[in-house]
Amino acid sequence: MKTNRRQFIKISTLGTGAIALGLSSLNFNGINAAYAAEKNEAVSDEDMTPYPTFCEVCFWKCAAWTYVDKKGEIRKIIGNKEDPHCNGRLCPRGTGGIGMYHDEDRLKTPLIRETKENGTQYYREASWEEALDLIASKMSKIKKEHGPECVALFSHGTGGKLMGHLVKAFGSPNISAPSFAQCRGPREVAFTATYGEDVQSPERTDIRDTKCLVLIGSHIGENMHNGQIQEMSDAIDNGATIITVDPRFSTAASHSKYWLPIKPATDLALLLAWTHVLIEEELYDKEYIKKYAFGFDELKEHVKDKTPEWAFGITTIEPEIIRRTAREMAYASPAVIVHPGRHVTWYGDDTQRSRAIAILNALLGSWGRRGGFYVPEKVHLPKYPSPPYPKPSRTWKDAYPPGKYNLVHEVLSTGICDATIPNPDMDYQLRAWIVYGTNLLASLPDQNKTLEAIDNLEFLVVIDTMPMDITAYADVVLPECTYLERYDFVRTSPHREPFLALRMPAAKPKYDSKPNWWIAKQLGSRLGLDEYFKCDSIEEVLDWQLKHVGSSLEEMKRIGVKKFDR
Amino acid sequence: MRYAMAIDTKKCVGCGDCVVACQTENNVPHGYCRDWIVENVSGSYPNVEIELRSERCNHCDNAPCVRCCPTGASHIVEGGIVMVTHNECIGCGACIESCPYDARYSHPEGYVDKCTFCKHRLDKGQNPACVEVCPTKCLHFGDLDDPNSDVSKALKNRRWKVLAPEAGTKPQLYFLT
Ligand code: SF4
Ligand code: SF4
Ligand code: SF4
Numbered sequence: 001m002k003t004n005r006r007q008f009i010k011i012s013t014l015g016t017g018a019i020a021l022g023l024s025s026l027n028f029n030g031i032n033a034a035y036a037a038e039k040n041e042a043v044s045d046e047d048m049t050p051y052p053t054f055c056e057v058c059f060w061k062c063a064a065w066t067y068v069d070k071k072g073e074i075r076k077i078i079g080n081k082e083d084p085h086c087n088g089r090l091c092p093r094g095t096g097g098i099g100m101y102h103d104e105d106r107l108k109t110p111l112i113r114e115t116k117e118n119g120t121q122y123y124r125e126a127s128w129e130e131a132l133d134l135i136a137s138k139m140s141k142i143k144k145e146h147g148p149e150c151v152a153l154f155s156h157g158t159g160g161k162l163m164g165h166l167v168k169a170f171g172s173p174n175i176s177a178p179s180f181a182q183c184r185g186p187r188e189v190a191f192t193a194t195y196g197e198d199v200q201s202p203e204r205t206d207i208r209d210t211k212c213l214v215l216i217g218s219h220i221g222e223n224m225h226n227g228q229i230q231e232m233s234d235a236i237d238n239g240a241t242i243i244t245v246d247p248r249f250s251t252a253a254s255h256s257k258y259w260l261p262i263k264p265a266t267d268l269a270l271l272l273a274w275t276h277v278l279i280e281e282e283l284y285d286k287e288y289i290k291k292y293a294f295g296f297d298e299l300k301e302h303v304k305d306k307t308p309e310w311a312f313g314i315t316t317i318e319p320e321i322i323r324r325t326a327r328e329m330a331y332a333s334p335a336v337i338v339h340p341g342r343h344v345t346w347y348g349d350d351t352q353r354s355r356a357i358a359i360l361n362a363l364l365g366s367w368g369r370r371g372g373f374y375v376p377e378k379v380h381l382p383k384y385p386s387p388p389y390p391k392p393s394r395t396w397k398d399a400y401p402p403g404k405y406n407l408v409h410e411v412l413s414t415g416i417c418d419a420t421i422p423n424p425d426m427d428y429q430l431r432a433w434i435v436y437g438t439n440l441l442a443s444l445p446d447q448n449k450t451l452e453a454i455d456n457l458e459f460l461v462v463i464d465t466m467p468m469d470i471t472a473y474a475d476v477v478l479p480e481c482t483y484l485e486r487y488d489f490v491r492t493s494p495h496r497e498p499f500l501a502l503r504m505p506a507a508k509p510k511y512d513s514k515p516n517w518w519i520a521k522q523l524g525s526r527l528g529l530d531e532y533f534k535c536d537s538i539e540e541v542l543d544w545q546l547k548h549v550g551s552s553l554e555e556m557k558r559i560g561v562k563k564f565d566r
Numbered sequence: 567m568r569y570a571m572a573i574d575t576k577k578c579v580g581c582g583d584c585v586v587a588c589q590t591e592n593n594v595p596h597g598y599c600r601d602w603i604v605e606n607v608s609g610s611y612p613n614v615e616i617e618l619r620s621e622r623c624n625h626c627d628n629a630p631c632v633r634c635c636p637t638g639a640s641h642i643v644e645g646g647i648v649m650v651t652h653n654e655c656i657g658c659g660a661c662i663e664s665c666p667y668d669a670r671y672s673h674p675e676g677y678v679d680k681c682t683f684c685k686h687r688l689d690k691g692q693n694p695a696c697v698e699v700c701p702t703k704c705l706h707f708g709d710l711d712d713p714n715s716d717v718s719k720a721l722k723n724r725r726w727k728v729l730a731p732e733a734g735t736k737p738q739l740y741f742l743t
Contacts, residue, residue: 041593042592042686044686044690075593076590076591089583090583094583226701228699230702230703232702236577249614
């Protein structure tokens, strides 16, 4: 590998020279920065104005109210009681979300990479005008010389959709969320292969009503997937049996009836042994299997010799415990959940392990049953009219031999990396990346390969709110404002009943940061894509969408979340 | 009236939301907190236990911090809440030394601060911020003299303990075990 063409540039806080890098972006540095402006007294809710939002600290997207005091300072964020994602209670990260707004290390102004005469590189502060012009001219050049597909987008979070709209309009299908392969990918592929539907986000687990919850390497309570923690607490009150499989004595394990300290990487053997016991002892839901399943005989044959004694040698879990826990599940059936987990990319057997989980749930008859997996509902908002996207002539898959990654139904981030590194066997190479809201050096496997791909890029744009590893490699850095300072597309995530949630700004963007909508529209207009951004503001788009389902922006600003009929 | 809190150690997950909610509600300066989480691990593999406790000022019935305060800034108000009047406090720190629970801290502005059970919220009929935010609903608050209060009901049906009973402070935080 040649030496880095792109030097790693530390972004320091202006004025103080302090350095903010790496994973420090998630500390709660800014939570109490409001303190400087105010005396140490609580402000009563009546003296503040609440603005609706939904949290962007994680994918759970809890709806909330942002409280702003008379001076216009954001003081606290409190969950929206009408929202089923949080029931009025945010998790600690969501409660601390104001830290994102107050953080003094935020990206404050556009930055452009420059090289000094002696060869050292540095960032120069630039105007939006200059930074956007530069990005548009580089993108146009690549489009002309290599085709629009050679620009790829990595994105994460709610705002990613807007950037995706821009990149699709530009003509590239290479839009990827690293979270897919890292997190839900194997699970969703496995459940789709088993049930024809995926688990979705938030997970369709009816933990509230379950009698038996099986957690396999799923650290509910340490992960703060809010609704699940709340419901697990309800399940404890209701006397549900919790079975936790984890080499480590986790918080969930400490709240469980059974802790199975499994030897790492052997979960599949345990799952097969459980399947064996359910079938051998005829504990499975026979009617359910008869009505809905095929392939049962093959399954029976396959697990015939997968006895608890066989699994003991692999997993170190006592055969008696394997039998007893399988029976506990069967007694609770169909109100039982073998949790599909989240962030399930572990050992390389992930899709098969997830399939085994899906099949185990089928034997227990829990899919589509109370206390098992519910059937989610969501509101379908129409897309604001815009011309069809141009048809791309190539995709990231063309960088691979035919037949590779057949099951994948989203763009693979590692695929984007591979397609960026020149390869004599292909005439197709990605040239520029736009990275929105994801720290690629930490969110992609094989960091060296990511660095090699970055090294081969002609152009790298990073759009974010905080400096982090990936910002240090950018050619242009654009400072986005935080979720508390902007509108975004309305939240339509599935739940037991269909809900909408609105995010609106509670304060003006700090420093010289800008909302994603503005950034996308400005770039769109410089790239000749005005017809894809016909509205003057995102408010117009939101109002148009909301009116189609019998609400309006005005109404949503008042109530924050709205429930619809099933 | 006697305010008290019961903390369900069988449900707390140690997430720290109670701590963060207190910080934003009460404008606690950066680097300080009025409540905190204790994780007690006992036993040895594979028979291990973890007890998670959300702790704060115990609003003791027999409060050494109030007795030792030279200015009267530390005092007890209706409902048994132990309060500090900031502008009467000279920051001598005697109360900090006297508290067996380490519940007080020196505020950078020169006075001593601690949990108030969110008195400003109680006055309006609201629960303390930590109680309202807790995702597992493991914090139970209310008036011990009212048998129907959340805290009274929680204590009736469960085993509980208090911390450092030997100190004789008659603490009013109850840990459900
Ligand atoms: S679970 Fe926590 S971080 Fe995630 S959206 Fe909800 S409040 Fe925010
Ligand atoms: S918020 Fe609740 S669950 Fe979380 S640490 Fe505090 S008391 Fe425990
Ligand atoms: S816990 Fe400490 S600060 Fe609180 S009342 Fe008791 S002695 Fe005083």
